[in-house]
Amino acid sequence: MIPKNVIGAGIDRVDGPLKVTGGAKYAGDVSLDGMVYAVPVTSTIARGNIASMDTSAAVKAPGVRIVMTRKNAPPLFKGGNDYDDACQSGEDWMPLQDDEIYYDGQIIGLVVADTLERAIHAADLVETSYQSCRPMVDLTAALKKPDTSQPATALGQPLQYERGDVDKALMKSLVRIDRTYTTPVQHHNPLEPHASVAEWSDDGSSLTLHETSQWVVNSRNSIARMLGIDQSKVTVRVLSPFLGGGFGSKGYARAFSALTAAAARELGYPVKLVLSRRQMYSLNGHRPSTTQAVTLGSDRRGRLKATRHLCGTYTSKVFQYIEPVVLSTQLLYKCSSLRTGFDLARMNTGTPTPMRGPGETPGLFALESAMDELAFATGVDPIDLRRLNYAERDPRTNNRQRWSSKHLNECYDKGAEEFGWKDRPKKPASRRDGRWLIGYGMASATYPAQNTSSSVKVSLTADGRAEIEVASHDLGTGTYTILCQFAANELGLPVSKVSCRLADTFLPPGPCAGGSQTVASVGPAVIAACKNLLTFRKAGMPGEETVTIPGSQPNGFSWQSFGAQFAEVRVDAALGRIRVHRFLGIYDVGKIINEKTARSQVHGGIIQGIGMALMEASAFDPYFGRVMTPNLADYHFPVNADIHGIRVSFIDEPDPHFGPLGARGLGELPLTGAAAAVANAVFNATGIRVRDLPILPNTILAKG
Ligand code: MOS
Numbered sequence: 001m002i003p004k005n006v007i008g009a010g011i012d013r014v015d016g017p018l019k020v021t022g023g024a025k026y027a028g029d030v031s032l033d034g035m036v037y038a039v040p041v042t043s044t045i046a047r048g049n050i051a052s053m054d055t056s057a058a059v060k061a062p063g064v065r066i067v068m069t070r071k072n073a074p075p076l077f078k079g080g081n082d083y084d085d086a087c088q089s090g091e092d093w094m095p096l097q098d099d100e101i102y103y104d105g106q107i108i109g110l111v112v113a114d115t116l117e118r119a120i121h122a123a124d125l126v127e128t129s130y131q132s133c134r135p136m137v138d139l140t141a142a143l144k145k146p147d148t149s150q151p152a153t154a155l156g157q158p159l160q161y162e163r164g165d166v167d168k169a170l171m172k173s174l175v176r177i178d179r180t181y182t183t184p185v186q187h188h189n190p191l192e193p194h195a196s197v198a199e200w201s202d203d204g205s206s207l208t209l210h211e212t213s214q215w216v217v218n219s220r221n222s223i224a225r226m227l228g229i230d231q232s233k234v235t236v237r238v239l240s241p242f243l244g245g246g247f248g249s250k251g252y253a254r255a256f257s258a259l260t261a262a263a264a265r266e267l268g269y270p271v272k273l274v275l276s277r278r279q280m281y282s283l284n285g286h287r288p289s290t291t292q293a294v295t296l297g298s299d300r301r302g303r304l305k306a307t308r309h310l311c312g313t314y315t316s317k318v319f320q321y322i323e324p325v326v327l328s329t330q331l332l333y334k335c336s337s338l339r340t341g342f343d344l345a346r347m348n349t350g351t352p353t354p355m356r357g358p359g360e361t362p363g364l365f366a367l368e369s370a371m372d373e374l375a376f377a378t379g380v381d382p383i384d385l386r387r388l389n390y391a392e393r394d395p396r397t398n399n400r401q402r403w404s405s406k407h408l409n410e411c412y413d414k415g416a417e418e419f420g421w422k423d424r425p426k427k428p429a430s431r432r433d434g435r436w437l438i439g440y441g442m443a444s445a446t447y448p449a450q451n452t453s454s455s456v457k458v459s460l461t462a463d464g465r466a467e468i469e470v471a472s473h474d475l476g477t478g479t480y481t482i483l484c485q486f487a488a489n490e491l492g493l494p495v496s497k498v499s500c501r502l503a504d505t506f507l508p509p510g511p512c513a514g515g516s517q518t519v520a521s522v523g524p525a526v527i528a529a530c531k532n533l534l535t536f537r538k539a540g541m542p543g544e545e546t547v548t549i550p551g552s553q554p555n556g557f558s559w560q561s562f563g564a565q566f567a568e569v570r571v572d573a574a575l576g577r578i579r580v581h582r583f584l585g586i587y588d589v590g591k592i593i594n595e596k597t598a599r600s601q602v603h604g605g606i607i608q609g610i611g612m613a614l615m616e617a618s619a620f621d622p623y624f625g626r627v628m629t630p631n632l633a634d635y636h637f638p639v640n641a642d643i644h645g646i647r648v649s650f651i652d653e654p655d656p657h658f659g660p661l662g663a664r665g666l667g668e669l670p671l672t673g674a675a676a677a678v679a680n681a682v683f684n685a686t687g688i689r690v691r692d693l694p695i696l697p698n699t700i701l702a703k704g
Contacts, residue, residue, distance in 0.1 A: 602670045
């Protein structure tokens with residue numbers, strides 16, 4: 001049967017049955033002959049030095065194979081800091097090489113035993129004493145310190161940016177909004193904890209790593225470098241066929257993987273390390289908190305004359321991670337005078353790392369809240385305000401360069417219609433249903449369209465089956481399924497006759513599953529390989545084809561995705577409880593490849609957005625610098641009972657100037673702007689403007 005309209009169809013996940021039957025093997029599921037278990041010993045202070053470590057009891061504990069500390073650890077080397085060369089580590093610092101403590105939960109030792117329980121027990125027996133100092137974990141205070149810097153760029157884009165004359169334009173503006181917004185520390189909290197299983201060949205000539213990785217090619221290169229391995233002499237293979245979520249936390253390579261491999265090399269046995277939930281709050285990154293001063297100036301009707309967005313955030317003491325918060329402000333609206341600024345402090349925290357929509361997500365909370373404040377101040381409808389300031393062309397190019405395609409106005413129209421925006425309470429705190437105050441809010445969403453080089457191998461058998469192989473990833477997003485759809489479509493095969501192997505560095509190299517770029521990077525390579533196989537397919541002959549295609553080259557257009565998000569909230573007037581009663585997202589991401597997996601990804605983004613608006617926050621103890629929320633009881637995110645009606649629509653217009661598919665990628669866009677839509681709805685419901693996330697019932701009660 002020749003498939004019709006395979007592209008776009010809501011096809012079930014091809015890996016679904018494996019996942020629901022337990023047949024999908026995740027890194028932490030891997031069990032090897034003679035395998036032993038590693039547990040990190042972690043610091044209980046956030047700043048200072050190790051004075052002494054007494055390992056005598058741990059060494060004698062039953063089943064213990066080795067206790068590694070600074071005293072007996074093998075040398076480990078700084079990983080790479082080169083994203084473009086696929087050698088990107090999460091930190092510059094390597095554990096067990098010095099006595100300094102930079103953050104709470106830092107690795108200071110590793111215990112390996114024959115069972116997990118024995119390793120946990122022995123790790124508890126290690127006695128550590130410290131010389132400790134007061135850590136810096138307060139963002140406002142840290143931003144005043146001399147080691148605060150003003151990085152010029154992030155991701156090749158300017159952070160310190162100005163067009164026009166902002167000060168003059170602000171002075172002349174009849175309406176001014178001048179507010180500070182803050183977002184808290186957030187943790188990715190994938191369901192699957194980070195894991196690493198390392199196995200060496202007997203002669204030491206090859207190392208196999210089963211990793212929780214969004215980027216196996218990077219894991220291989222970075223971990224090899226940390227171990228001091230010359231890859232021309234030692235074969236390193238990294239596998240990560242299934243992931244239980246990553247959200248960015250599994251993109252950069254981590255030192256604990258190298259430590260696991262080093263322990264396996266010392267012992268001559270395979271070693272497994274799985275982080276505990278608590279350790280995941282220190283060792284694999286987080287979204288840093290931000291403080292953002294946004295100033296908008298407009299005429300009486302809300303036409304933007306000036307925009308200023310100054311962000312302060314932080315990184316750790318051991319890596320310069322930059323959360324590129326202000327970039328989307330430079331392009332979302334037409335505004336001739338605009339300045340962004342960025343201050344980066346250093347704190348005694350674990351190192352931040354990309355988290356779904358890094359930069360755009362906290363940045364749009366501030367900008368889209370400020371736009372709502374401007375709408376209220378001018379009396380202009382929030383959607384009309386955004387239409388009034390619509391960027392028909394890229395504002396970063398003096399409104400000269402066109403977007404490859406942009407249907408944001410359709411998102412506003414379609415969203416307003418489907419949501420029933422015209423019924424929005426015109427005045428804040430004016431609609432009530434019993435104890436519930438009802439409010440509507442909206443916000444724009446935006447995220448850049450990215451793609452990069454990928455290789456792919458497609459093999460065709462004589463009996464008409466095809467197999468795709470590429471070292472890229474399915475984080476739970478649907479990559480297995482959509483790559484099969486591409487091949488089925490090109491080769492004229494049913495999807496059931498196509499299979500796909502992913503995330504193994506022995507396969508042709510593919511990109512990081514980050515930056516929402518997998519569809520637009522790997523998809524074109526699959527299509528190109530299949531086209532080259534068509535003559536074999538027509539002749540009913542076996543064949544195989546490996547292709548490498550570059551990412552899209554600059555073609556005179558700006559590539560960006562957009563969306564509009566709508567929330568109806570109900571706020572309990574007596575208790576301040578907030579419930580997102582309805583949420584609607586409309587997205588313009590070019591062509592949709594699989595309506596079902598796309599919808600599912602958007603649901604995840606919106607749920608994270610509701611969590612960001614109302615629940616999620618990690619706190620550091622102000623005196624000791626310890627993470628106070630290192631578990632799923634204290635770190636709150638939505639459960640099913642918190643989620644009500646979510647609706648999703650796509651514009652589904654192929655982008656004629658972005659890649660052969662016209663598909664721009666989707667994963668990160670729906671989280672951007674989502675928290676602002678909720679916050680704006682809370683204002684409409686209550687008349688209370690909350691500028692500090694998350695919005696908690698006590699804030700509503702205190703201000704109400
Ligand atoms: Mo994403 S934060 O680029 O995995």
